[in-house]
Amino acid sequence: MIIVAITGASGVIYGVRLLEVLKELEKDITLLVTEPAEIILKHELGIDEEQIDSLVKRHYDAKDLTTDINSGSCRFQSMVIVPCTMKTISAIANGYTSNAITRAADVALKERRDLIVVPRETPLRSAHLENMLKIAQEGGVILPAMPAFYHQPQNIDEMVDFVVGKILDILRIDNQLYHRWQE
Secondary structure, three states: OEEEEEOOOOOHHHHHHHHHHHHHOOOOEEEEEOHHHHHHHHHHHOOOHHHHHHHOOEEEEOOOOOOHHHOOOOOOOEEEEEEEOHHHHHHHHOOOOOOHHHHHHHHHHHOOOEEEEEEOOOOOOHHHHHHHHHHHHOOOEEOOOOOOOOOOOOOHHHHHHHHHHHHHHHOOOOOOOOOOOOO
């Protein structure tokens, strides 16, 4: 099982595209969406949470701390938080498990499972960098939503696919979402 969490940062397109690709690959996906992310989904993509439910096997309320994913005995493989707010990064870095997203991330770190955090914030202040460093030092992967240009993207979709392809690479899922560097 792969947990995908979408928080209220700009860039929800990355989370939605990741869900689409994982569904195409027939992966077992559990989704968590924060209330601010619902607002951003509407604003940036014109969709609501129910419209992405068809892409996942399970969808839990991000405020529900009683779900199975909040326990170390739940054997999920990986968790991706995309996009991830600085508030969520701060909570994870400091062990503040106030919702299902931060608790599942806490479980991923303590159980040594894949945790990929995709911050979408700029510029960054020292507190942001320190919190990301804490997560990285515990084994989490910080994968900023920074598209590359060496593959000469022709549109926004290709820029989004680059970032989603990098997420899939870290999850060890083969993909052809972007052209890799060639000498």
